[in-house]
Amino acid sequence: MTPTLGRRLGQAGTVGALAVAVAAPWLTDPYTTSLLARTLVLGLVGVSVALLTGIAGLPTLGQTGPYAAGAYAGAVVGLHVSPVGVVQVLVGAAAGALFGALTVPLVVYARGVVVLMITLAIGELTVTAASRWRSVTGGTDGLAGMPAVQPVWGMGVLDSDRARYLYILIVVAVVVAVVLTVLRTPAGLLLRASRDDEARMRASGHRVTGYFAVAFVAAGALAGIAGSLLVTAQQYVSPADFGFEVSALLLLGVVIGGATSVGGAIAGTALVLAVRDWFAGLLPGQAPLLLGGLFVVTAYLFPRGVAGFSAGVATLLRTRTRRGTARPDPGGPGEGPVPALAAPVRGGRAHRGPGAGT
């Protein structure tokens, strides 16, 4: 397959997926539409997870933190200040970015599994704080009774599942387009290069820590936007929306989606949520058991996601004569999921490219 053909196919797939996404509320019932709206919201959080995990190489289990910050900020604004959607989205983004900026010193100096650990602690502490800070968050009861959202000044309110879904689809599409555009600029390249070979980037005079800090704050803003959209989607918010299971599901979705791809993150998250809901309908009460099995099976089958899996197979086919490991060369941008993770944190065993001096 030639690269141009591959790109055309990818574009066609994106256009097709968008068309289906726009048509979806007319093809299904309102309940499914509201589920799809929530899926879109979590897909956007998935993008923020993929930005950190795959593209910056900082694996995170804590994006529920800024997600929660954005949700509560959006909810408080919706309840007391303004029903205008744009305002809520901007406030959510600001809250998520602020959360990211406050927690970035805890994260940015760590790498690899330590980041997982710290972000997990941050995410869980946020949930704990949210369930105890009753005066603002309503505690475990959550915040309800949000007035219907008005997308921009002068427009009618969103009073149906279909309208809310379409509004969320538009916001998510715009945000994802912005993310993709930014990732194509040198900024995205710098981030990937910092992930792939931090030592060489430092030696070239790049402020890698600064890049990671910016990426972390930006990912916080994305999650914050998703949080404010969650409030629009379900008109209710409680700490249960940000539990540990949500973080893990997001990470699983992002890994299945190939970790480095923005579209893959959305698709993977949607797949994982669909499977979870399917399990819940299939065997009520047994969903966690089946879901746990799914995690284990995924870890065995797709260690670097479906995209990484196919990339690995391709590399294996191309270099069959070389030594057996199907580890893709961490050279090309965009592919080769998370070499920064694959490289052991401790010394030794680090088969990295030539000149990867540490």
Add this chain to the structure above:
Amino acid sequence: MTGHAAPLTDSVDPYLIPALDGVAYGLLLFVAASGLVLCFGVANILNLAHGTLYAIGAYTVAALTDGGWGTLALALVVGVAVGAGAGGLLAGLLAPVARRDHLTQALLTFGVALAGGAVLVAVFGPDNLPVRIPPSLEGTVEVAGHRYAAYRLVFIGVAALIAAVLALVVARTRVGMLVRATVDDADMVACLGVNPARIRLGVLAVAGGLAGAAGVLGAPIIGPAPTTADTVLLLSLVVVVLGGLGSVRGTLLAALAVGEIQTLGVALAPAVAPFLLFAAMAVVLAVRARGLRARWPRLRPRWGGAA
């Protein structure tokens, strides 16, 4: 002197019991977190199923004890054995992905935690189970003019003993030497002829046993419930991060600090209680930022040495 001291004791007095509770809580967290830090430091695995291993111990004691000493001892043996067995099982599950990235291993252990939690709820039901302790420990004892639960006082002693034994084993024995060597350079240890797979199995089993023991002994403090695994995992993680990811002394200090924050902190400043753990993490990481910056990327946790 006494005239001056009396108001001081009066102002300290109401906080004595929460402070003592904090020590008990902190030592419990230390026993739980030491297993996690062992997994992480030696095998380089973020074991998200660690809280579930604690829950297994807690459910064991709830199921086996009838209030007698014999059944408590039996529960301790069974809890440690089941915890160690579950840890070994986890090592077996992790073996095929041992060479893959941390993300895969974390996802795998989370899947095990999810499934294990579901199995525990299916077997023991969704309610918080009561834990019966021997009648002689049920009462209270006099501590500096206050009545204090006897069990917690005994627990403090037992947990301190476990902590001391653990520190001695790591610092003084051949096994401890091997553990410290693996933390420093796993490949060199492998070159010396020690099978890394066996080290991983041993470490996960010992970590599971520690979590099981913590679950059995700590059940009257953090009891068996569907949320137990999450609570213990979160608090252990905070302890491990605060403790500097590897030193026994650091983990112990962090565990005691978290225990005090969760008890004394809540008693002193209930308004900001939800954020105290956050604040503690921020303060410790800020104070040590320079040291951490130099240390974390290389990850050389020091066991038994100076924190």
